Amino acid sequence: xxxxxxxxxxxxxxxxxxxxxxxxxxxxxxxxxxxxxxxxxxxxxxxxxxxxxxxxxxxxxxxxxxxxxxxxxxxxxxxxxxxxxxxxxxxxxxxxxxxxxxxxxxxxxxxxxxxxxxxxxxxxxxxxxxxxxxxxxxxxxxxxxxxxxxxxxxxxxxxxxxxxxxxxxxxxxxxxxxxxxxxxxxxxxxxxxxxxxxxxxxxxxxxxxxxxxxxxxxxxxxxxxxxxxxxxxxxxxxxxxxxxxxxxxxxxxxxxxxxxxxxxxxxxxxxxxxxxx
Amino acid sequence: xxxxxxxxxxxxxxxxxxxxxxxxxxxxxxxxxxxxxxxxxxxxxxxxxxxxxxxxxxxxxxxxxxxxxxxxxxxxxxxxxxxxxxxxxxxxxxxxxxxxxxxxxxxxxxxxxxxxxxxxxxxxxxxxxxxxxxxxxxxxxxxxxxxxxxxxxxxxxxxxxxxxxxxxxxxxxxxxxxxxxxxxxxxxxxxxxxxxxxxxxxxxxxxxxxxxxxxxxxxxxxxxxxxxxxxxxxxxxxxxxxxxxxxxxxxxxxxxxxxxxxxxxxxxxxxxxxxxxxxxxxxxxxxxxxxxxxxxxxxxxxxxxxxxxxxxxxxxxxxxxxxxxxxxxxxx
Numbered sequence: 001x002x003x004x005x006x007x008x009x010x011x012x013x014x015x016x017x018x019x020x021x022x023x024x025x026x027x028x029x030x031x032x033x034x035x036x037x038x039x040x041x042x043x044x045x046x047x048x049x050x051x052x053x054x055x056x057x058x059x060x061x062x063x064x065x066x067x068x069x070x071x072x073x074x075x076x077x078x079x080x081x082x083x084x085x086x087x088x089x090x091x092x093x094x095x096x097x098x099x100x101x102x103x104x105x106x107x108x109x110x111x112x113x114x115x116x117x118x119x120x121x122x123x124x125x126x127x128x129x130x131x132x133x134x135x136x137x138x139x140x141x142x143x144x145x146x147x148x149x150x151x152x153x154x155x156x157x158x159x160x161x162x163x164x165x166x167x168x169x170x171x172x173x174x175x176x177x178x179x180x181x182x183x184x185x186x187x188x189x190x191x192x193x194x195x196x197x198x199x200x201x202x203x204x205x206x207x208x209x210x211x212x213x214x215x216x217x218x219x220x221x222x223x224x225x226x227x228x229x230x231x232x233x234x235x236x237x238x239x240x241x242x243x244x245x246x247x248x249x250x251x252x253x254x255x256x257x258x259x260x261x262x263x264x265x266x267x268x269x270x271x272x273x274x275x276x277x
Numbered sequence: 278x279x280x281x282x283x284x285x286x287x288x289x290x291x292x293x294x295x296x297x298x299x300x301x302x303x304x305x306x307x308x309x310x311x312x313x314x315x316x317x318x319x320x321x322x323x324x325x326x327x328x329x330x331x332x333x334x335x336x337x338x339x340x341x342x343x344x345x346x347x348x349x350x351x352x353x354x355x356x357x358x359x360x361x362x363x364x365x366x367x368x369x370x371x372x373x374x375x376x377x378x379x380x381x382x383x384x385x386x387x388x389x390x391x392x393x394x395x396x397x398x399x400x401x402x403x404x405x406x407x408x409x410x411x412x413x414x415x416x417x418x419x420x421x422x423x424x425x426x427x428x429x430x431x432x433x434x435x436x437x438x439x440x441x442x443x444x445x446x447x448x449x450x451x452x453x454x455x456x457x458x459x460x461x462x463x464x465x466x467x468x469x470x471x472x473x474x475x476x477x478x479x480x481x482x483x484x485x486x487x488x489x490x491x492x493x494x495x496x497x498x499x500x501x502x503x504x505x506x507x508x509x510x511x512x513x514x515x516x517x518x519x520x521x522x523x524x525x526x527x528x529x530x531x532x533x534x535x536x537x538x539x540x541x542x543x544x545x546x547x548x549x550x551x552x553x554x555x556x557x558x559x560x561x562x563x564x565x566x567x568x569x570x571x572x573x574x575x576x577x578x579x580x581x582x583x584x585x586x587x588x589x590x591x592x593x594x595x596x597x598x599x600x601x602x603x604x605x606x607x608x609x
Contacts, residue, residue: 129302133305213550255418
């Protein structure tokens with residue numbers, strides 16, 4: 001990223017706020033062991049106790065400390081979302097490059113597959129995949145959410161390649177007889193980096209929401225795992241008792257994190273594509 | 278071949294491929310459905326008979342072909358493993374409940390989204406614009422099911438408005454779209470009862486599309502306001518309000534229509550979660566409660582397939598509509 005882009009990026013206060021939120025969650029995830037006041041999976045004396053000096057956000061129905069679970073949840077939720085996006089990048093970027101660069105039958109075949117995957121509402125497809133995989137672990141969630149993101153990445157990268165392909169420097173590289181792989185990796189890919197970065201940032205927010213949705217449907221990690229979606233699901237179960245300390249913190253944590261990624265993603269888009277202001 | 282005909286023909290292989298994907302995914306469910314249905318000590322003869330009755334011993338493609346044939350010719354989605362009830366009958370009823378909910382949410386999203394978007398673009402960088410932006414950002418950052426629960430608590434505890442979940446009983450209605458039909462027929466009490474039940478789930482479900490439509494409207498309007506024809510219209514003395522509503526909005530509507538059509542997928546997906554929370558008897562709660570939780574394969578396949586099919590058909594309708602609005606599309 002050039003100097004100019006960095007300046008545009010951080011000139012906007014909302015982008016800065018987004019970056020700060022993401023940094024806050026990332027730091028919490030990294031330092032969870034130091035920040036947490038209790039072991040997130042160790043029974044305390046009280047069950048479903050309201051917030052107190054000993055338990056800042058109270059305890060849940062297993063007697064686990066909610067604050068510590070929230071802090072450790074940052075790690076699980078962020079890791080799951082990033083892993084899903086990484087999966088989508090590793091699969092979607094090469095496929096998008098190939099489809100956009102070579103065109104022809106390989107492009108048609110890939111785009112038909114993309115059409116099929118995009119014919120499902122995304123939450124529904126993630127659910128179907130999680131069901132097919134048997135559910136019940138963070139790995140299932142990562143794979144289900146990741147697969148759903150792949151067609152979006154393929155389509156976006158393909159569109160970017162089609163645009164870059166017509167630029168003179170690419171034509172020049174071709175005329176010089178550089179091998180395809182070299183042009184793709186050294187010339188085309190770096191010039192598609194902007195849209196890919198924007199999509200990856202915005203997708204991380206979507207991945208967190210989708211993962212929470214899967215947990216809510218009981219297709220996520222086991223019920224004792226310190227993960228935001230799981231915590232939210234349990235908070236819902238005690239809705240009737242109005243035990244808000246079980247319902248509010250995980251939902252707020254998800255909302256703040258997703259908001260952070262959305263703000264950052266919007267800022268990145270502005271920095272990379274000045275027309276989109 | 279005309280654009281419309283080509284577009285319709287392309288949909289058929291897409292639907293077949295989608296059904297194959299759904300069938301394969303649910304077929305990949307770990308474990309034998311027969312073993313899941315019976316316990317480990319079941320009589321092996323009974324298990325064998327059950328498998329034969331449901332045609333589970335045939336190869337995958339044969340079962341898929343038979344299933345698709347049944348659906349296309351007789352709207353037969355098989356029988357539920359759990360209670361032997363034909364899945365097709367449940368699907369028809371529940372699809373109408375889901376459509377009612379999603380249409381209400383879409384209506385809410387379009388009305389609020391267009392209104393806020395137009396005002397934001399008319400007064401950029403005003404307090405209203407910033408507030409609208411913030412709300413739109415919040416709308417795409419909240420888990421739908423969490424927001425639904427917060428709204429529920431807010432209504433019952435703080436506003437003292439006793440919310441009732443589920444749908445009202447409506448005997449004598451010809452369609453499953455009770456809200457619209459009761460209004461059309463002038464059944465005011467039924468309409469109000471239904472409105473009061475649908476309002477919260479529809480509001481919760483509408484947040485993401487509402488936010489997306491708001492942002493799109495604002496961006497598209499700002500894009501058009503700066504163009505020459507808008508400046509000319511102002512310069513020749515037309516009132517600003519008239520230029521914005523008559524000239525600019527018409528052109529901005531093209532991208533707004535596209536994005537609104539795309540939101541239907543978000544709505545159908547979001548319905549899966551929203552319906553479960555508000556006990557709305559639609560396809561979403563059917564898939565989750567009777568499909569996923571009860572591990573009922575025919576319910577899962579039928580439910581997911583019908584939602585995906587609805588989504589594809591809506592996209593087709595939007596595309597066809599779009600080609601009428603904007604003739605340039607037909608050549609693309």
